[in-house]
Amino acid sequence: MWFTKKNRVDDVAKLLAHSPDFMCRRIRCQGKIVNVLFLSNLINHDHLQQNVLAFIHEQKHVSIDELARCLPIGAIRICETEKEMASAIRDGWAVISIEQEKRVLAVNIAEKVERSLEKAETESLVLGPKISFTESIDTNIRILRQNITDKHLVTEKVEIGERNKLEVRVVYIQDIADETNVQTVKQRLSELRIDEVIDSSVLAQLLDDHAYTIFPQYLLTELPDRLAYSLMKGRIGIFVDRSPTVIVCPTTFFSFFETTEDIYLRWTMSTILRAVRMLGIFASIFLSPLYVAVITYHYEVIPSALLLTIGESRSRVPFPPVIEALFLEFMIELLREAGARLPTKVGQTMGIVGGIVLGQAAVDAGFTSNVLIIIVALSALGSFTAPSYEMGATIRILRFPIILLAALWGLIGIFIGVSLLLIHLLKLTSLGRPYLSPVYPFRFADIKYSLIRLPIKFYGERPKTNRPKNSRRFSWREAMKRKDLDE
Structure with a gap:
């Protein structure tokens, strides 16, 4: 006998740390003892009763092969060791063992806890689909397949975590994505030796090319349409179970300032909005340092009328x-952090009222000037124009060292800061690809995918930055042909 012995059930119980919700249902059917093992908090009890226990009672000949062939459950697998049994039970499966049979049967009757589909919280859109990913990897894959019906869509399963196993899916379009990029992702995932990975943002940090940089090297998105658009351009997506965000790689610096709304709007409006975002980021980084440099060292560059006011x-x-x-920059960061941690309605009120009250009080008390309050407010607004939360946080942090450089050496200090920043960005890579592409190395054909937006007819080729196998999207001459009804 194999698993019908009491000590075998005890061995499985030990592997499950003697959990109080571990259950063993013993059934006598056709003269054989059938044990059904499960964790009561993880399973769907209706499925257990109707599709497992009741079905076993109805069988004339009970065997593992017969149950595997006839059980009305989609996900079934064979287990041969206690470790495999315990692993299946921890995942919400029920394990069926039969007297005098060495193998056991595991059936998936897990009760998944997940929230319903909702609007995206961190990436808000005016036009386009509003649905976002959830914490269930099965639901997320289903959403992706609804967005991409291409027969070449690949979803490869990987498990990471030494103690807490976590399912990860690598998704890409087989005849588009560069094979080197795909193999690099798989290799980095397979080489991870870690107890657990809590979220996709943690996994992105573990896969980074450069661990000590402040800049994010992988894009995190919760929008299915953005992931679908990225995959069709030759990029790779990484789903992590229990995480509502997806990792997209390889990524460039300019990808963090794009939104899918740029595609839905007309090209003229999209180009203008991209320019506004870039100007906002530039202002966010350099307005406060310029104020410090000019007031401290370079009065002569200020017009006389404005100098009087200042x-x-x-x-x-x-x-x-x-x-x-x-002082003001730190106060703005405190308000932002407090507003993010408080409940939504309270946080909004705190941000608005706190900013007005503290700003006015700081001016009245003589801690700061009116001009600097305007400059700091514009800097804060500029950082919020970045569609990516991670890049927005990076921009806000960059202001502080550049302010210190401006205080030490004025405009020369700012230029030193800009030079160091450019050198650092030029050295960065994402999945081994240049971070500042297509500006460096310069690819004129890919500028339309980063800095500007052109009419649709100019997007017949996929961006060469991602090195796609199949670079052709469509022939714009054929796509632009128009025929009237009377022709």
Whole structure:
């Protein structure tokens, strides 16, 4: 006998740490003892009763092969060791063992806990689909397949985590995605030796090319249409179970300033909005440092009328410009963090009221000037124009070292900061691909996928940055042919 012995059930119970919700249903059927093992908190009890227990009672000949062939359950697998049994039970499966049979049968009757489909929280859109991914990897794959019906769509399963196993899916279009990129992703996943991975954002950090940089190297998205668009351009997606965001790679610096809304709008509006975002990011990084540099070292560049206003505004401020700027920037960060951690309605009120009250109080108390409050507010707004939360946080942090450089050496300090920043960005890669592509190395054909947006007819080729196998999307000459009804 194999699993019908009491000590075998005890061995499985030990592997499950003697969980109080571990159950063993013993059934006598056709003179044989059938044990059904499961964790009561993880299974669907209706499926257990109707599709497993009742079905076994109705059988004339009970055997593992017969049950495997006839059980009305889709997911079934054979287990041969106690470890395999315990692993299946922890996943919400029920394990069926029969007297005098060495193998056992595991059937999937798991009760998945997941939220319903909702609108995206971190990536809001005016046009386009509003649905977002959820914490269930099965639901997310189903959403993706509804968005991409291409027969070459591949979803490969990988398990990571030494103690807490987690299912990961690598998705790509087989005849589009570069094979080197695909193999690099698989290799990095297979080489991970870690107890657990909590979320896709943690996995992205583990897969990074450069662990010590402040810039995100992989794009995280919760929008199915954005993932579908990226896959069709030759990129790779990585789903992580229990995470509502998907990793997209390889990624460039400019990808973090694009949205799928750029595709849904007309090309003229999309180009303007991209320019506004880039200007907002530029202003967010350099407005406060420019204020500190000019007020500290370069009065001569300020027009006389404006200099008078600034002098009058700063007449009651006892601190140097760098202390004044750092104080206000820190106050803005405190308000932002407090608003993010509080409940939604309270957080919005806190941000608006707190900003107005603290700003006015700081001016009245002589801690800062009116001009700097306007500059810091514009810098904060500029950082929020980045569609990616990670890149927006990076932009906000970059302001502080550049403010210090501006306080030390003025405009020269800002230029030093810009030079160091460019050198750092030029050295970065994402999945081994240049981070600043298509600006460096320069690819004129791919500029339309990053800095500007052109009419649809110019997008007949996929971006060469991703090195797609099949670069052709369509022939624009054929696509643009128009025929009237009377022709």
